[in-house]
Amino acid sequence: MLRDFQSVLKKLHLKVTPKRLAILEVLKNESVYLSPEEVWRKLRKQFSQVGLPTVYRNLEELAQGNVISKVTHPNRQLYYYFCLNPSHHHHFICLSCRTVEDIDFCMFRELEKRVKQELKGRVVSHILQVNGLCKKCLKKDGGSHA
Amino acid sequence: MLRDFQSVLKKLHLKVTPKRLAILEVLKNESVYLSPEEVWRKLRKQFSQVGLPTVYRNLEELAQGNVISKVTHPNRQLYYYFCLNPSHHHHFICLSCRTVEDIDFCMFRELEKRVKQELKGRVVSHILQVNGLCKKCLKKDGGSHA
DNA sequence: GTATTAATAGAAATGGTTTCTATTTATATT
DNA sequence: AATATAAATAGAAACCATTTCTATTAATAC
Secondary structure, X not given: OOOOHHHHHHHOOOOOOHXXXXXXXXXXXXXXXXXXXHHHHHHOOOOXXXXXXXXXXXXXXXXXXXXXXXXXXXXXXXXXXXXXXXXXOEEEEEOOOOEEEEEOOOOHHHHHHHHHHHHOOEEEEEEEEEEEEOHHHHHHHOXXXX | OOOOHHHHHHHOOXXXXXXXXXXXXXXXXXXXOEOHHHHHHHHOOOOOOOOHXXXXXXXXXXXXXXXXXXXXXXXXXXXXXXXXXXXXXXEEXXXXXXEEEEEOOOOHHHHHHHHHHHHOOEEEEEEEEEEEEOHHHHHHHOOOOO
């Protein structure tokens, strides 16, 4: 669906540059979310000359365009991960291995109702981040994590 | 409940200092969440000598001790607000005036069930932040916000 | 009252992120 | 294919919220 990067970029009026494509490839091939610097380190294996600002700029543009998603980690660094699913959903993030999985679950209606009833307010958006331990990590170490 | 700051601090093994108390007073008297720097500016009205690092340190300690709560804003600055309610709940944040209201609502059980069933994982914690417009702001401007 | 330990001020360092400018590159047009 | 144009990039430098460091001060226990 979002696999055709060329057309995705064109829709967003972003030029199709080798580095832009490479960033998307890097994220596509990860089931784990990466920091901008981690993306940059992987990029440098292909391109000897690539600036960290370029990575930041691209990640931000792609996140704005909903091609990738952003996770805010407790330590205040921003991490990005690739997100093929364009429908509204939430993420389950493994605290141990950083794997990201989609949760086809959303309580927007419920929230909207209660905010309207109880607070007389209106919901515009919501952020739900579910932290936990994934299948693999539960098996591996029974769930020890920092 | 948490109004007796002295005993709250003692329970957390934090010394009862004038500035610590003043920080709590500042936050208690706000229904809006404040950035560390905003807290600092208010503190300086009482104390001519007070360092920003002191504010940061105290806010972090108090947040660790669950006396206050932290909100991460989209612009990546951390904001803090005072939170008297010690039970698990979530927050409704007005995008226009930054008012914070509690939502006595939690879908932990639901999440836990689905993550277990569908992903074979375990939920450790979750963050739910509900952004919207409060009663007052809806009246005032019909909901225009940045 | 004294000892002990935490808390603080102020300066300095840190480090992730952004800005700036000249240069390069993708794309539309011819 | 050649050219025009507007976007993208590298690299250096700036930014700025946050943290660290050290000497000093203040709160608490005894």
